[in-house]
Amino acid sequence: MNAKVETAGPGRALDVVKLVLAALVLAAGIAGYYYLADLASSWRMLVVLAGVVVAAAIAAFTAPGRTVREFLRETQFEMRKVVWPTREETARTTIVVIVVVIALSVILGLIDVLLKWAILDHLLKIGT
Numbered sequence: 001m002n003a004k005v006e007t008a009g010p011g012r013a014l015d016v017v018k019l020v021l022a023a024l025v026l027a028a029g030i031a032g033y034y035y036l037a038d039l040a041s042s043w044r045m046l047v048v049l050a051g052v053v054v055a056a057a058i059a060a061f062t063a064p065g066r067t068v069r070e071f072l073r074e075t076q077f078e079m080r081k082v083v084w085p086t087r088e089e090t091a092r093t094t095i096v097v098i099v100v101v102i103a104l105s106v107i108l109g110l111i112d113v114l115l116k117w118a119i120l121d122h123l124l125k126i127g128t
Contacts, residue, residue, distance in 0.1 A: 015062040026055035 029051015033044045059065045085093070 012063070015064070018058055018062045019064075022055040022058040025058060026051050029055070 029048045032047040036044050036047060060069060
């Protein structure tokens with residue numbers, strides 16, 4: 001069980017206000033895309049991008065935002081522990097996968113041809 005229990009209080013209410021404000025800023029950015037229809041689409045996309053960035057910045061200072069930031073920090077820490085394969089290991093593994101796929105394709109193709117020959121050419125022509 002998690003010992004951290006979320007309590008209702010002024011901090012929680014402020015988080016709700018911040019999240020609502022972030023949602024409104026995001027909605028304003030999206031509405032700006034349609035409101036500025038006479039501008040070039042690249043400028044309109046910048047308005048949406050600005051809305052997303054500002055909304056994310058506002059949301060980052062809430063309790064859920066802090067949780068996401070902590071998760072991302074832990075993810076980066078865990079990624080540093082991963083032992084990544086070398087270029088040579090990756091190339092060898094890729095070649096093995098390609099060879100296996102080709103071999104299985106040939107085998108399944110031969111099974112298909114054999115079943116077609118057995119069923120269509122022999123079994124279905126018994127009564128004719």
